[in-house]
Amino acid sequence: MSRITRVQLFVTCLVDAFAPRTGLAVVDLLERLGLEVECPDGLTCCGQPQLNGGFAMEAAALARRTVDLLTVDDAPVIVPSGSCTDMIVHQYPRLLADDARYAERARQLASRCYELSQFLVDVLGLEVVDARGTGHVAYHASCHGLRGLGVRRQPEQLLDGVDGLTRVPLSEADVCCGFGGLFAVKMPGVSGAMLQRKLDAIEASGADTIVVTDLSCGLHIAGGLRRRGSRVRVVHLADVLGAEP
Amino acid sequence: MSQAPAFDRRAAAAAADAKLGEALRFTTGRLQAGRAAALAELPDADALRDHARRVRAHTLRHLGRYLDQFAVQVEALGGTVHWATTAADAVAVVVEIATRRAARLVVKSKSMLSEEIELNHALEQAGIRVVETDLGEFIVQLARDRPSHIITPIVHWTREDVAVLFRQRLGAAEQDVADIPAMTAFARRLLRREFLAADIGVSGVNFGVASTGSIVTVTNEGNGRLTTTTPPLHVALMGIERIVPTVDDLEVMLRLLARSATGQKLSVYTNIVTGPRRDGEVDGPRELHVVLVDNGRSTLLAGELAEILYCIRCGACLNICPVYQRVGGHTYDSVYPGPLGSVLTPGLHGLAAAPDLPQASTLCGACRDVCPVRIDIPRMLVALRTSSVQQGLGPGWVRLGVKAHAWLASRPRAYRAALRAVGVASAPLARQGWMARLPWPLSGWTAHRDFPAPARRPFSALWAERRRAR
Numbered sequence: 001m002s003r004i005t006r007v008q009l010f011v012t013c014l015v016d017a018f019a020p021r022t023g024l025a026v027v028d029l030l031e032r033l034g035l036e037v038e039c040p041d042g043l044t045c046c047g048q049p050q051l052n053g054g055f056a057m058e059a060a061a062l063a064r065r066t067v068d069l070l071t072v073d074d075a076p077v078i079v080p081s082g083s084c085t086d087m088i089v090h091q092y093p094r095l096l097a098d099d100a101r102y103a104e105r106a107r108q109l110a111s112r113c114y115e116l117s118q119f120l121v122d123v124l125g126l127e128v129v130d131a132r133g134t135g136h137v138a139y140h141a142s143c144h145g146l147r148g149l150g151v152r153r154q155p156e157q158l159l160d161g162v163d164g165l166t167r168v169p170l171s172e173a174d175v176c177c178g179f180g181g182l183f184a185v186k187m188p189g190v191s192g193a194m195l196q197r198k199l200d201a202i203e204a205s206g207a208d209t210i211v212v213t214d215l216s217c218g219l220h221i222a223g224g225l226r227r228r229g230s231r232v233r234v235v236h237l238a239d240v241l242g243a244e245p
Numbered sequence: 246m247s248q249a250p251a252f253d254r255r256a257a258a259a260a261a262d263a264k265l266g267e268a269l270r271f272t273t274g275r276l277q278a279g280r281a282a283a284l285a286e287l288p289d290a291d292a293l294r295d296h297a298r299r300v301r302a303h304t305l306r307h308l309g310r311y312l313d314q315f316a317v318q319v320e321a322l323g324g325t326v327h328w329a330t331t332a333a334d335a336v337a338v339v340v341e342i343a344t345r346r347a348a349r350l351v352v353k354s355k356s357m358l359s360e361e362i363e364l365n366h367a368l369e370q371a372g373i374r375v376v377e378t379d380l381g382e383f384i385v386q387l388a389r390d391r392p393s394h395i396i397t398p399i400v401h402w403t404r405e406d407v408a409v410l411f412r413q414r415l416g417a418a419e420q421d422v423a424d425i426p427a428m429t430a431f432a433r434r435l436l437r438r439e440f441l442a443a444d445i446g447v448s449g450v451n452f453g454v455a456s457t458g459s460i461v462t463v464t465n466e467g468n469g470r471l472t473t474t475t476p477p478l479h480v481a482l483m484g485i486e487r488i489v490p491t492v493d494d495l496e497v498m499l500r501l502l503a504r505s506a507t508g509q510k511l512s513v514y515t516n517i518v519t520g521p522r523r524d525g526e527v528d529g530p531r532e533l534h535v536v537l538v539d540n541g542r543s544t545l546l547a548g549e550l551a552e553i554l555y556c557i558r559c560g561a562c563l564n565i566c567p568v569y570q571r572v573g574g575h576t577y578d579s580v581y582p583g584p585l586g587s588v589l590t591p592g593l594h595g596l597a598a599a600p601d602l603p604q605a606s607t608l609c610g611a612c613r614d615v616c617p618v619r620i621d622i623p624r625m626l627v628a629l630r631t632s633s634v635q636q637g638l639g640p641g642w643v644r645l646g647v648k649a650h651a652w653l654a655s656r657p658r659a660y661r662a663a664l665r666a667v668g669v670a671s672a673p674l675a676r677q678g679w680m681a682r683l684p685w686p687l688s689g690w691t692a693h694r695d696f697p698a699p700a701r702r703p704f705s706a707l708w709a710e711r712r713r714a715r
Contacts, residue, residue, distance in 0.1 A: 013654070016704040017664055018697050023704035024711075039708050044654040050647055052608055054630030054639075058651035065655055143609035176567045180607025182643065185689040187605060189249060189257030192693030193571040194607075223694030226679055 004124070006036040006075040010066075012084045013045040014215045015236075022215065025242030026080050026116060029129065032244070033120075040069045048087040049181050051095065063092050064102055070113075071105050076123070077113040080238050081214050082145015085115040090148055115145055117213055117237055121154035128161030132245045138170035138207035140198075140221065142214035146174055155213050155237050162240060170205045172198070179220040195224045202232055210234045249689070252601035256572040265401055269573055272400045273564040279508020280561055280615065287504070297501050298618045300494045301555035305546060311455040311488045312537065318458025322520025324533035332362035335538045339364060339447065339480055340371050342534055346478060348373055348444035352436075354464060354472040355379035356449025357395055357558065358482045358538060360580045361593075364447070376439045378468040380432055387414050393574030395581060396506050396560035401573055404428070436468070446472035446530065450483035451558070452498055453535070456491045459519040460535065463502065463512035470516045479518070479530035485537050486546075486554040498557055501617040505559035541593035549628050550592040555618045556585055562612035562622065568605055577602060584612035588625045596629065600638050603629035642686050661705065668699040 007030060011023040030037045047062030066088070070077050079085045089110045096102040120126045137159060145151035152174070159167050178184065178194025198221060202210055208231070212218035215236055222234035249257070259265055284290040304311055316326040329335035343351065351373055353359065365375045365386075377386040381398035385391065388410055392398030399407075408422035411431060421431040448469060452461040460481045462469040473479050489495045503509040522529035545554060563569045563583030574582035579590040579599055587602040596603070608623045616622070633639055653660045674680045675698035683691045690696050 011704050017699045020700045020702060020704035020707050024707060027708075027711075039705075042657040044657060044660050045650070047651070047654075050651050052627060052630070053643065053647050054627065054632075054634040055644075055647050055651065056631045056634075058648060062651060062654055143607070143611075147610035147614055176607045176609035176611070178567070178607060180609070182647070183604070183607050185686055186640075186643065187250070187253045187256070188689035188692050189253040189260065190568055190572055190605065191607075191689075193256065193260035194567050195693055197567075197571065219697050220694065223679065223690075223696060226695045227681070227693065 004035065004076060006038065006073075007119075008070060008073055008075050008077045009037050009039045010043050010046075010070065010077055010079045010084070011039065012079060012081045012215065014219070015080060016044075018219060019215055019236065022080065022236045022238050025236070025238040026078070028244075029238060029242045030078065032130070033124070033126075038073065038075070040072065042069055046084045046087045048084060048091070051087070051091055052180075053182050056095070059091075060095050060099070063095050063106070064099070067092065067096070067102055067105050067109055070109055074112070076119065077109065078116055078119050079113065080116045080236065081216070082115045082142050082149055082151050083214050083216060085113060085118075086144040086148035088113045115149055115151050115213065117154040117158055118149060118151055120241075121157060127157065129158055129241045130245045131162045131241045131243050133162045133165040133240055133243060135208045136166050136168050136206060137209045137211050137240070138168050138202070138205045139173060139211050140170060140177065140202075140217060141174045142212060142217045143176050145213050151213060155211065158237065158241060159211060163245060165240070168205055168207050170207065170210075171201045173201075177217050177221050179217050181216070184220060195220065199224050199228060199230070203228075203230060208232060211237055211240060213237050250601045250604065252576060252578070252605050255576040255578065256568075256605075259572045259576050264403065265573055266571070268401055268403055269570055272394075272397060273570050276397070276507060276560070276564040280505055280564070281508075283504035283508040283510065286510075287500075293497065293501060294617055294619060297497050297557075298555065300489065300497060301557075301618050304488055304490055304494075305486060305551065305554055308485065308488065308546065311490055312485060315453050315455040315458060315488055316535075316537070318455070319520070319533075319535050320458075322458050322533075323523075324458070324520055324535055327534060327536045329536055329538045329540070332538070332540045335362045335482065335536050335540065336364055336367040338534075338536050339482075340367055342478070342480060343368060343373055343445055344371055346444060348478075350439065350443045351375045351445045351447055352378050352439050352443040352472050352476065353382070354446070354448045354462065354469040355382050355398075356447070356482050357392075357580060358449050358484050359447065360392065362482070362538065362540065364482070376436070376443070378436050378439070378466075378472055379464070380429060380466055380468075383432055383436065384410065391575065393582065394560060394563055395558055395583075395585070396563075401575065440471045440475045443476040445478045445480060446474075446476040447480045447482065448473050450481050450487050450535075451502070452489045452495055453483050453487050454490075454492055454495050455488055457519055459492075459495075459517050461495060461499075462516045462518075463499070463514065464516070465507075465509075465513040467514050470514055473516060473518050474529050477530055478532040478534070479521070480534045480536060481518075482536050482538060485539050485542050502557050502559050505557075505561045505615070505617040545592045550588060550625050552620050553585070553588045553592055553622075553625060555620050556589070557617060558585075559617055560585075561615040561617065562620075565611045565615045566606075567609060567611065568607070577605070584622045584626075588622055588629065591629055592625075596633050596636060596638060600633065603633060604639070640686075646686075661703070664699060664703055668701060671698050672701075674698070
């Protein structure tokens with residue numbers, strides 16, 4: 001696998017709109033590892049909100065255009081989100097299974113698409129990434145990355161290797177924060193109650209920073225912490241790893 | 246302005262109930278820990294679960310054949326089999342049996358199916374007294390409450406609540422309600438009289454064994470055994486999907502059921518009834534009736550929700566579910582709550598009967614992870630949401646918003662322009678990059694957390710700039 005020299009980056013719609021610097025941190029990190037990074041033009045949203053909302057036709061349309069944009073080049077696709085990666089890896093092949101023009105390409109794309117930490121640890125075989133930080137961090141294991149892709153050990157291992165950081169345990173780290181896409185707006189009562197329990201656990205952990213591998217959960221948790229007046233920050237794993245030593 | 250769906254309004258009320266929250270946290274936490282430990286003890290729990298899944302899939306694929314075999318065996322043993330297409334048919338069968346026998350008292354062991362078909366009400370209408378004998382169900386009945394969990398029906402009650410109920414409704418003395426053992430002994434004394442006086446015992450069925458015609462019920466209180474053996478007549482209510490082909494298959498299911506439900510290796514009582522009392526036997530019912538209830542199951546079996554019929558009713562998906570844990574079973578307003586109910590109830594009765602349930606999930610996938618037979622509940626929740634959209638259910642703003650977003654996301658230039666427009670429009674509302682109040686429908690979000698303002702320049706712009714610079 002060490003023959004990988006080029007990668008394609010799909011930063012996701014949320015990073016694009018809300019956290020462009022996280023996107024640049026991913027680019028910096030990958031370039032520091034000696035990889036040539038390309039971000040194909042025209043990428044927007046993977047279609048997960050449509051799929052999970054029950055809009056299968058709209059989701060399939062977005063899946064097809066994303067497949068088109070990411071199969072021009074056959075370099076591995078890196079996504080700094082477990083949830084969007086899971087969409088491409090597990091849902092695209094299912095969604096496009098009966099589409100003669102796309103079924104095979106969707107499967108092929110799925111086979112070379114990775115969540116960021118998964119790519120670094122499982123594909124590149126890295127044990128640590130040269131980076132520096134300070135303070136106490138805790139990792140929140142987002143649902144789709146965790147249960148769809150098995151992402152938890154990888155980000156935790158990478159965090160443990162960052163100079164100057166201490167990782168502390170977070171109770172119920174693998175329990176959903178209550179985001180769930182449209183769920184947070186459609187079912188505000190339930191979603192809010194789930195968030196409060198997550199925030200309680202975060203404040204009890206003693207961490208000053210929560211690290212996520214999904215910006216969606218990160219923004220949800222950060223918005224909740226801010227509303228509480230908490231001083232705990234939320235950052236993406238790429239923000240931590242992108243910081244040069 | 247309350248635009249929230251009924252589920253969410255009930256949820257908000259439940260989540261604000263601190264006592265309920267504590268009770269749910271305690272019990273679901275205990276059951277989850279028990280399950281995890283009990284499965285870890287097995288030499289290869291994953292392989293056993295895979296095997297169990299294959300057994301369930303095979304059985305349901307050949308359900309007609311196994312049901313016929315089961316029915317033939319039951320009748321060969323001297324029992325009577327009744328086929329009920331609807332809940333009303335099932336209720337009519339039981340009421341008919343009871344009135345023909347001039348029954349005055351029916352004792353019941355726990356049966357979610359009897360809740361599903363609303364049997365108690367019909368029997369009472371016919372002038373028959375019905376007594377629930379599972380301690381939790383006994384309390385539910387006494388308080389005119391509803392179960393809030395399929396295994397632990399009074400997860401929402403505390404021991405203090407029960408003490409008050411027993412004193413008020415049953416005239417219990419102080420020492421009768423001093424602690425849980427005292428309350429249990431008190432209820433047991435009352436129930437013993439009912440068992441001995443009952444004309445009919447009605448039970449559910451955890452599993453029906455096709456090869457032997459046996460009816461299997463598992464309980465922890467022994468009430469199932471008394472219900473099915475003490476009265477002269479036993480009526481077993483069985484969903485048509487409860488079949489296992491052989492005794493070997495039964496063993497697999499029993500090993501997983503108790504471990505997944507409560508963390509026990511086996512339930513305290515595993516009751517296997519094979520036919521009514523035979524000549525020379527000293528106990529058991531003279532008459533045995535098995536009511537095989539469809540009530541929408543065969544329709545489910547033919548569609549994309551068939552997998553929910555693999556369910557062996559352990560309740561593990563309820564205990565692990567972060568939604569269930571926060572809002573409890575009553576919020577679902579469904580006989581079967583939690584992730585299981587969110588698929589089964591709209592599956593059996595139609596989406597119009599439970600439009601909110603498939604929406605009441607973040608699709609976190611924890612239910613799929615703990616299911617002993619690996620039912621992919623999130624997949625079916627999405628399928629139900631898709632049907633819901635196709636049927637035009639759900640709020641119009643969601644449909645409009647999602648479609649508009651999809652339209653824009655397919656047109657990068659329009660998408661970027663819209664992003665810029667949102668950035669400009671939201672800038673005056675934002676402080677330090679966050680907005681504290683947004684108009685409906687985003688008010689649902691800002692009710693509980695701040696909303697992030699979009700960055701002034703998106704990643705795509707920064708990336709284009711960087712590329713030009715090289």
